[in-house]
Amino acid sequence: MLAAQSEQSGVILLTKCILDMPSYTYAVKGQRLLRQRGYPCAIKRRSKDSENGCGYSLYVGDRCGRAAEILDSYSVPYTIRRDGADDDDKL
Amino acid sequence: MMINFDNAATTYPKPLSVRKAAADAIMSFGGNAGRGGHQLAMRTSEAYYNARETAAEFFGAEPENTVFTLNCTHALNMAIQGVMSQGGHLIISSMEHNSAARPAVSLTLKKQITLSIAEVYPDKEQTIESFRRLMRSDTKAVVCTLASNVTGQLLPYREIGELCRQRGVCFIADGAQACGIYDIKLSDGINILCTAGHKGLYGITGTGLLITDGKYPIAPIIQGGTGSESLSLFQPTILPDSLESGTPNIIGAVTVGEGIRFIKRRGAEAIRAHEERLCRRFISELSPVEGITIYRDEGAEYAPIVSFNAYGMGSEEAAAILGEKGFCLRAGYHCAALAHATLGTKGGTVRFAPSVFNTEAEVLKLVYYVKILKNLQNS
Numbered sequence: 415m416l417a418a419q420s421e422q423s424g425v426i427l428l429t430k431c432i433l434d435m436p437s438y439t440y441a442v443k444g445q446r447l448l449r450q451r452g453y454p455c456a457i458k459r460r461s462k463d464s465e466n467g468c469g470y471s472l473y474v475g476d477r478c479g480r481a482a483e484i485l486d487s488y489s490v491p492y493t494i495r496r497d498g499a500d501d502d503d504k505l
Numbered sequence: 506m507m508i509n510f511d512n513a514a515t516t517y518p519k520p521l522s523v524r525k526a527a528a529d530a531i532m533s534f535g536g537n538a539g540r541g542g543h544q545l546a547m548r549t550s551e552a553y554y555n556a557r558e559t560a561a562e563f564f565g566a567e568p569e570n571t572v573f574t575l576n577c578t579h580a581l582n583m584a585i586q587g588v589m590s591q592g593g594h595l596i597i598s599s600m601e602h603n604s605a606a607r608p609a610v611s612l613t614l615k616k617q618i619t620l621s622i623a624e625v626y627p628d629k630e631q632t633i634e635s636f637r638r639l640m641r642s643d644t645k646a647v648v649c650t651l652a653s654n655v656t657g658q659l660l661p662y663r664e665i666g667e668l669c670r671q672r673g674v675c676f677i678a679d680g681a682q683a684c685g686i687y688d689i690k691l692s693d694g695i696n697i698l699c700t701a702g703h704k705g706l707y708g709i710t711g712t713g714l715l716i717t718d719g720k721y722p723i724a725p726i727i728q729g730g731t732g733s734e735s736l737s738l739f740q741p742t743i744l745p746d747s748l749e750s751g752t753p754n755i756i757g758a759v760t761v762g763e764g765i766r767f768i769k770r771r772g773a774e775a776i777r778a779h780e781e782r783l784c785r786r787f788i789s790e791l792s793p794v795e796g797i798t799i800y801r802d803e804g805a806e807y808a809p810i811v812s813f814n815a816y817g818m819g820s821e822e823a824a825a826i827l828g829e830k831g832f833c834l835r836a837g838y839h840c841a842a843l844a845h846a847t848l849g850t851k852g853g854t855v856r857f858a859p860s861v862f863n864t865e866a867e868v869l870k871l872v873y874y875v876k877i878l879k880n881l882q883n884s
């Protein structure tokens with residue numbers, strides 16, 4: 415299981431769900447939307463190459479479904495990549 | 506002693522907070538934005554995003570639709586060439602800066618588009634009508650300055666924007682002389698707002714913005730590294746990356762963000778009121794003087810810019826003499842061939858453009874020297 419540490423909050427997230435973001439801009443926009451709603455998350459450089467190469471990911475811990483709902487409601491694009499245990503909330 | 510009244514070209518001095526932000530940015534944000542995962546890159550990326558978010562909020566846009574450019578000319582070229590890339594009919598106003606007129610004429614000469622020029626009148630209804638008359642079924646976009654960079658004349662952009670909205674035409678606005686002193690929002694009917702960062706927004710030179718509502722696709726005129734989709738040989742289609750190739754002016758963007766915060770603290774309305782007060786004083790002192798021509802019409806509304814000529818002297822000569830007395834004034838044609846043709850000036854004009862930092866005492870000093878220009882010429 416991966417661990418991601420948010421520089422700003424110092425929160426360590428045990429990563430189960432990673433959202434690959436299409437750009438840094440969307441990664442920060444997504445991070446701020448989630449944080450404003452009480453979901454800690456961290457931006458990290460993408461750890462696994464996607465089809466199109468490098469980029470940024472949002473590490474959202476075990477709240478994949480809720481994070482995805484929030485991002486969807488603001489039309490923030492992402493691709494879900496799981497890493498580790500199952501989510502505890504449903505997509 | 507140097508007094509800058511050439512703030513329509515670029516504002517100087519910059520607010521202290523902007524100067525400090527520039528110095529801090531050089532010290533702290535020396536990485537590249539959106540292109541790495543290390544501490545310096547991430548810190549720099551976040552600073553760049555913060556500036557983007559500040560600008561987006563100020564103009565009522567989404568951060569991802571807020572694109573940093575080199576200047577307003579860069580933004581207008583991107584907007585005009587990008588929106589018109591598949592051809593169609595374009596309308597521009599007769600008060601446009603060369604930054605809009607030249608790309609439009611260039612596309613026309615290459616037979617990629619057809620072009621019409623809408624006459625601007627002192628009466629806003631007449632101006633609206635001249636745009637309405639030129640609309641065609643194949644009209645794809647309208648380009649219109651919000652305020653002339655020569656005279657400051659305000660164009661009825663909300664009405665022109667509504668005209669565009671009704672016909673499904675993209676409205677591209679040049680906000681270089683209006684942003685920072687008027688409350689300009691995309692919700693005013695603007696689809697793409699192009700502006701400078703270094704004028705009324707008080708950022709440093711080398712900064713501009715293209716802000717879009719995303720309704721009209723903008724084909725990139727520059728392609729390259731964006732920090733995203735690096736294995737693809739195709740330019741990303743997602744904003745802002747599609748329009749921001751190459752390392753951006755991060756320090757410049759940070760100063761634009763700080764400049765906007767300065768404006769919000771002072772209030773755009775208060776800044777405009779101050780500049781208008783200075784313009785009114787300038788005009789009231791000089792308009793009664795025989796031999797002074799001030800390029801303003803009673804029926805029109807103006808941003809705080811005044812164009813004038815004195816005693817039949819060439820504008821360059823007048824500005825040079827005043828320059829020797831310490832005044833920075835822009836003479837000539839102000840990169841606005843169409844606007845000067847519309848005004849019918851011969852030899853251009855001298856432009857007085859105050860900023861929030863100018864004082865009434867400075868204006869009165871200038872007035873004194875303008876009044877005795879003829880004597881100074883002879884001496």
